[in-house]
Amino acid sequence: MGNALVWLIWIVAAFGCLGSAVAVISFGNPFFSALALIANLASLAVLYLLADAEFLAAAQVLVYAGAVMVMFLFVIGYLGGRADAPFAGGPSWVALASVLASAALLIEIVVVIGLKADDALTNAADVEAAFGSPAEIGRIFLTDHLLAFEITSIVLLVAAVGGVILGTRTRAEQELEETDARA
């Protein structure tokens, strides 16, 4: 694949990624925001692919754009996405302060990277074709990083148990529903 083609794909993916991120925070309806986040995750997967992280790109599409976002859309459908217009009624103090705070964050990040890096970021290491492939990731996950693998499974188990506990009706909620039914 030619260098120019890679640049073209990169630019499309990067602008898609930034544009859909802006769309996520500016839509009033949470349903549209979730759809924009799916586009954001998909274009990030393209960037991962260009950075030689094939397995992570696949995991991103399967786990994030697939499983996590379907769960999000189910909850938004269940709650009936209520719109709150973020930019209605002119600029507020909250909006102004948020812009200042996030701009400060961005400048800090860029300054830190720019000052620390000099030209250390220009020459990426040469890697073989198998870099980032499922086989390589799996081998390293089950040898060097076995502890991280096991802890990840425990985190997921705890989250599943927590989700079940949060999802069960408590006595207070049952009483609330009964008073609602009587009223």
Add this chain to the structure above:
Amino acid sequence: MLGPDVSWYLVIAGVLFSIGAFGVLLRRSPLIVLLSLEIMLNAANLTLISFARLHGEHDGQIFALAVMAVAASEVVVGLGIIVAMSRRKLALDVDELRTLRG
């Protein structure tokens, strides 16, 4: 490495992180705050993957996979809390939920 340098990936990640932080600060719907948090987590993932590519080591990619698992867990618990809030007829507005404020 074909295409842009790693520094361009890092710039995208930085801008993405700021957009996510802006969303978390600005929006009042807890659902959209969670979505913005996902943007921030993904910006961090992009940074990890770029540095993994720069050094030619897999450790950053393993870290990014762990971040994905943590993000999935966070979404489960966050959405569970939001559903529990709506079942208790609490307003879905993070500005209204100030019981814990001192």
